Amino acid sequence: MIDERELIAKIAKKDQNAFQTFFYIYKNRLYYYFYKLLENQEDAEELTMETFFRIYRNAGTFRGESKVSSWVFGIARRVCLEHLKEKNRSIKTLEIYEGDAVSEGSPINEDVELVRKAIEKLAPHEREVLFLAYYEELPYEDIAKVLDIPLGTVKSRVFNAKAKLKRIIEEMSHERG
């Protein structure tokens, strides 16, 4: 089992092998994160690169207070926000509207492929919060730091995104007959 904290410590000392290992652990996850947020391959490429550069440069600043993945996605999100600012695109694309809380409804019990298709139909910001919470398994406190929002907002975002996902799955199931 690779100890990511140890890798970061080695990267801080400019250990190239550690950086290479770290790259292979995170390249798909980071690329996916950017690709799904921005829905643009070139931008995803550039931002993934930039994130790795920052990880390499700033590894020494990792204090080990959170999960390594929280730190990585914190950097990734900052990179993304800067990119959007540069392109004069609204950060609203990453901000969620808090209204319209949806009831939890019945649990998701469909097959993986259906859930996957439903995730595709979510808005980027909804996908982002579910990705961080369910795929990266970041604690809500860490997600709050990554997204720079209060803990309560994280909870409601996850709740709303999940509720919407369920609704989409239900609709898709009805369509299937």
Next chain:
Amino acid sequence: MREDELIKKAFSRDIEELPVPDVLEERLLGRRQRFLAWFVPIGALAAGFAIGLFITQLWHAEKVYVPMSEEKKEGVHVVFERNIKIGQVEDFLKERGLTMEGPTPAGTYLLKGAKEKDVQELKKRGYIREVFK
């Protein structure tokens, strides 16, 4: 399957199937490899030079230090036996029309204009401990 597992698996499959461009690896690690391609041989060369220098220094420490300026002068560097009086040697050299310079920091003397036969004679008399040509 639990809800959270289902969502995680859906993301996993999505990530697996999203092709990550090779250019990413080439640009990030390829750059590093190019960096290594330049710096590893240079580093090896520098290390080799340093080792060579170290060995040379060790050799000199074992032997004696002969200054370059002295080496260029015509003659023979020698180390005299400890119990020899320099006056005795000077007399010998004077007889043969030779002069002597030294000692160097390493304790060697330069016998200016000395030839092989002069050195042999000094050796025969037991004046010289070591000769550097």
